[in-house]
Amino acid sequence: MLKCLIVDDEQPAREEILYILKEIGSVEVIGEASHGMEALELIEKLKPDVVFLDIQMPQMSGIEVAKKLLDKNYNLMVIFVTAYDQFALEAFEVNAIDYLLKPICEDRLKRTIQKIISMKEDREGLSYDKLSRLIKDMSSTKSSTPWISVYHNNKLIPIETEDIIYATIEDKNTVIFTNKGKFETNYTLNDLMDKLDPHTFFRSHKSYIVNLKYIESIEPWFHSTYNINLKSVKDTIPVSRSCSKKFREIMNIE
Structure with a gap:
């Protein structure tokens, strides 16, 4: 069973992810946090396998939370949930393995979970591969056309x-x-x-x-x-x- 924690300062956003995750039998949502400090406390207490982490939060951003997790060398996976692709390099630095763009795509979230489950025992390979994809996808610039x-x-x-x-x-x-x-x-x-x-x-x-x-x-x-x-x-x-x-x-x- 994959234990997940959802972190977002807006309840509707947390509910959206929770609703989709509940449809996946091999996933258990063990907690929700509405700000960075609460997230760090719950991670210490609940020891989740995966954290869905919103980037834009007041007081302590998701990037800052992830950096603190990296400093403490927690054995977990971070998935950023964001509408902001300018955070690509920072996401790479704090060891994110994947990301979800808002509005959340149900199929994309389910695919992400399935990949994590299938590669759960190989955390090193998972981190390296996912980080490579993350930085490539999020740092790719898209120019508009007139x-x-x-x-x-x-x-x-x-x-x-x-x-x-x-x-x-x-x-x-x-x-x-x-x-x-x-x-x-x-x-x-x-x-x-x-x-x-x-x-x-x-x-x-x-x-x-x-x-x-x-x-x-x-x-x-x-x-x-x-x-x-x-x-x-x-x-x-x-x-x-x-x-x-x-x-x-x-x-x-x-």
Whole structure:
């Protein structure tokens, strides 16, 4: 049985990971912590095999927690949970073996757990291999592109990415909304995010990408979520619980 500890200052984020882990029979969540000091105390007391560690926490960041764990030479595995790929080098230095990007992908989390379980007895190989992948994946830079082209009425239509208001999934297809209209594309939302400026576009939900420059107003909703009202269109864009922390930071919501 793989013993796990979840560390995040936001309860909805902890609940999201907990919900997925409960579906895995060989995993036991032995505790939750809402800040760094509590995490260190529970690690000392409970001796988990794996710690899911949010990077952006007040007072003591996840990076600082992991450094303290490294200093004490704890025999455990750290998985950073974050929306911030700029922490790649620091994650490498404190011996992280894997990472999860918010919003959490259920399949990715399950795959991560299965890999840890299958390699549990070979901790040295696990650490080296995972660290190599981590630094390669998280330090890879992705440049945005000013144009994308989509097929519409048997023609290729060039679209300036800055004209995209939002993108979503409709009937399993990715749809882009612009001032020129609505266009279907073969890109997945993940593909789009790779091509869009991360300072302008935000993945507010697993099914939505929104252009922050088109936000008209923001409505607080239930369970720390939000609804975004946009300029130019009447549609409302949801911000999921797992994305709300990053959204508040970007929009300076206190």
